[in-house]
Amino acid sequence: MMTLPHALRRWTAGMEWRRESVGKSGAMVFRLEKGRQVQYLKVRPRDNRLEPLSREREVLRWLERRLPVPEVLDYEETRSAEFLLMSGIPGRMPMDLRVDKSRIVRWLGEGLRYIHELPPDPCPWSRPNDLLVKVAAARVEKGWVDESDFDPHRRGRTAEELLDELLRTCPREEDPVFTHGDYTLSNILMTENGISGLIDWGRAAVADRYTDLAIGSRSLASHLGSEWVPFFFKAYGLNGVNWEKLRFYRLLDEFF
Ligand SMILES: Nc1ncnc2c1ncn2[C@@H]1O[C@H](COP(=O)(O)OP(=O)(O)OP(=O)(O)O)[C@@H](O)[C@H]1O
Ligand SMILES: [Mg+2]
Missing domain, CATH: 3.30.200.20 (Phosphorylase Kinase; domain 1)
Incomplete structure (x- = not known):
């Protein structure tokens, strides 16, 4: 052991x-x-x-x-x-906290905006789309993509099929900011006063802001209910949702 x-x-x-x-x-x-x-x-x-x-x-x-x-x-x-x-960071994961969901969702949105507003300039890590797609393709090639772990609506499809879709739908425009890289509820700790800390930073990098919006909104929907997603986007300060990007970055996550 x-x-x-x-x-x-x-x-x-x-x-x-x-x-x-x-x-x-x-x-x-x-x-x-x-x-x-x-x-x-x-x-x-x-x-x-x-x-x-x-x-x-x-x-x-x-x-x-x-x-x-x-x-x-x-x-x-x-x-x-x-x-x-x-x-150790004090607090609980948002889904275990006994606080109004509306406050939790607001903290999640505002917290993400705060992370994205860090100046990206001195950040030594960068993950532009072309790099991410190349890494995804290499992982498919090596047989490293776990098809049994695909989101339920993609079960039964192959990694190669998903890679085709990834290449077809890769957004042209990128909006790079400092991102967490795995902004799921289990990586955020809160007390009744708000976010106490953020953990699990192994995938942080300068990347499109939608990497976190996509993973964050999916995690929020599964833990607190999809009806909260619009409030999350609003608290973040998003003016209009780019659904293509949301779909692309959720798809991208299947390869890692
Ligand atoms: N420093 C910390 N302070 C408080 N809780 C922590 C801390 N590190 C880990 N945890 C708890 O342990 C859980 C798992 O830790 P973490 O998210 O880092 O690992 P993981 O999800 O297994 O990561 P990965 O997928 O990167 O291997 C967290 O969801 C959290 O509940
Ligand atoms: Mg984690």
Whole structure:
């Protein structure tokens, strides 16, 4: 199983461990607690198909003074795995919070706008559409796309069919901003005062703002109900929805 690197043992000595989740991208997440101290340890096997945890570490460091994100406490790597230890963000995921849905949805929209308004200039990561489409095509070629994980309305279709559609529908105009890259409700923590922090930054980059609008609205619809999506767009400050882009970025997500 998992052998903890020596340096990490110093950090985690005496902490009470609880297994949190296994994410889509193959990371194991543990919650570590001692008294009022809460930390999270993310462990990911080395695998070319997965985004390395070292990238998430770099993004977290870059964001440290820019947004409410976990502090990186330690990062270790062994031949077979990577380990990222970070501080715990207080609060709950929006779907578990006992607050009016209208307030939650407003915070989600305003929070996303806030992220997108970070100056993108000094951001070292960029994911323009042509790059994303190339990576998607390479993943299809290598057989890395999980067809069993497609959204229900795409089940039964092949990765090649979806790639054809992706190439056909790739938007010409891009509107790049700093994006989270996986703005789902389970990556946002809130208290009754609003967003307390944002996690899971491994896919952050300068990219079209619709990458987050597409994933965010889909996650919101599935957790809180599709009737809330227009309120999310309104709180974000969107004037008119570009449905082609929404569809394209949701489709793109099937390849990763
Ligand atoms: N620093 C943190 N503070 C509070 N909660 C956290 C923190 N890190 C992780 N969590 C909890 O653990 C869950 C999983 O963590 P995270 O989203 O980073 O992993 P994941 O979804 O498995 O990621 P990936 O898909 O990138 O592997 C989160 O939804 C959240 O509930
Ligand atoms: Mg997550």
